Amino acid sequence: MRILQVRFKNLNSLVGEWQIDLTHPVFASDGIFAITGPTGAGKTTILDAICLALYGRTPRLNKVTKSGNEIMSRQTGECFAEVIFETQTGRYRCHWSQHRARKKPDGELQAPKHEIANADSGEIFESKIRGVADQIESATGMDFDRFTRSMLLAQGGFAAFLQAAPDDRAPILEQITGTEIYSQISIRVHERQREEQDKLNLLQAETAGIMILDPEQEKEIGQAHETRRKEEADLAAKSAETGKAIVWLTTIDGLKQEISNLADEASKLQNDIETFKPDREKLNRALNAAALDGAYATLTATRKQQADDSAALKTEEEALPGLESSAKEQAEALKSVEQQTSRVKEELKAAAPTLQKVRSLDQKLADQKKAVSEGDKGYKKDAAKIDAEKKARLEEQEKRSNAQET
Numbered sequence: 001m002r003i004l005q006v007r008f009k010n011l012n013s014l015v016g017e018w019q020i021d022l023t024h025p026v027f028a029s030d031g032i033f034a035i036t037g038p039t040g041a042g043k044t045t046i047l048d049a050i051c052l053a054l055y056g057r058t059p060r061l062n063k064v065t066k067s068g069n070e071i072m073s074r075q076t077g078e079c080f081a082e083v084i085f086e087t088q089t090g091r092y093r094c095h096w097s098q099h100r101a102r103k104k105p106d107g108e109l110q111a112p113k114h115e116i117a118n119a120d121s122g123e124i125f126e127s128k129i130r131g132v133a134d135q136i137e138s139a140t141g142m143d144f145d146r147f148t149r150s151m152l153l154a155q156g157g158f159a160a161f162l163q164a165a166p167d168d169r170a171p172i173l174e175q176i177t178g179t180e181i182y183s184q185i186s187i188r189v190h191e192r193q194r195e196e197q198d199k200l201n202l203l204q205a206e207t208a209g210i211m212i213l214d215p216e217q218e219k220e221i222g223q224a225h226e227t228r229r230k231e232e233a234d235l236a237a238k239s240a241e242t243g244k245a246i247v248w249l250t251t252i253d254g255l256k257q258e259i260s261n262l263a264d265e266a267s268k269l270q271n272d273i274e275t276f277k278p279d280r281e282k283l284n285r286a287l288n289a290a291a292l293d294g295a296y297a298t299l300t301a302t303r304k305q306q307a308d309d310s311a312a313l314k315t316e317e318e319a320l321p322g323l324e325s326s327a328k329e330q331a332e333a334l335k336s337v338e339q340q341t342s343r344v345k346e347e348l349k350a351a352a353p354t355l356q357k358v359r360s361l362d363q364k365l366a367d368q369k370k371a372v373s374e375g376d377k378g379y380k381k382d383a384a385k386i387d388a389e390k391k392a393r394l395e396e397q398e399k400r401s402n403a404q405e406t
Contacts, residue, residue: 008049053083077103091119
């Protein structure tokens, strides 16, 4: 298992969002690095974030639940931890998160969320807390205890090892490193050795009662074995030939069955052809009719046009005598009008001098009317002038009378 990237937010003293890319050349070039800093700087918080993202718990804190979360930074409303790691089976992304109601610092804690997904495609494998633990153990081969003993040694466990007495260090070392499995292996090896020794003693007792054959008996048994082997080879050859014959007969039966099926199908097709014969004649006639469909449509249109032209011609022929009679009457009327027009022209020609005199008189009359109109205008002006003078004279008389009275 190799951790590639760590990302977390609002954990312990590290408020805000943080990210560590372990694939960066700064970390990958040397192959080893140290996390240093004063007490409370957040060194262990980084390790807690890794455990929290993978297993939803840390060596210093039990499982985080809805009832309590001691790892979330104070005065914050949400926190998360995410780890991207790879194993021989692929690259995975584990994400753990929890928040308060409305993500407010004083909100009620909500249930934590935990999921594991494919780091490349983003496909989520599991989003249930128990299922994620099983997926982690399947992908890495380690549960929480094995992980904290082999890859993430807790501070408390190492301090207990250093402060323990020499006789007590062995069990503590087994506890923090998981080496108790070697004691179990030793016990299992001892039990297995005892079981195998018992089996060996039993086999030796059985072989002690076996009689060793003489060379002649061994030779006779070998010859009988050779004879049986040859018989077995002959029987195997016969069995192979018999198998070929069985396959050949099976093939023949299959071909016969196929021939029978084909014959039945041919008979059925012949019956279908006979049944379809009347419909085939209809189909042929329909196809021929369809081939002549365009020509028939043209012929039908031509016949309709011819019928319309014949009807129009008949109508025109019936109307022709009336038109001829009307034309004759119109010609006579035209001749009469032309004669009348000729008479009117002659009368107009004769009346031309009179008309000229009338026009001259009309001109004179118009001139006189104009003169009269101008005289009326002058009269109206003179009358207005007289009225004005009368008015002035009256005013003068009134003034004079007023002066005489004064």
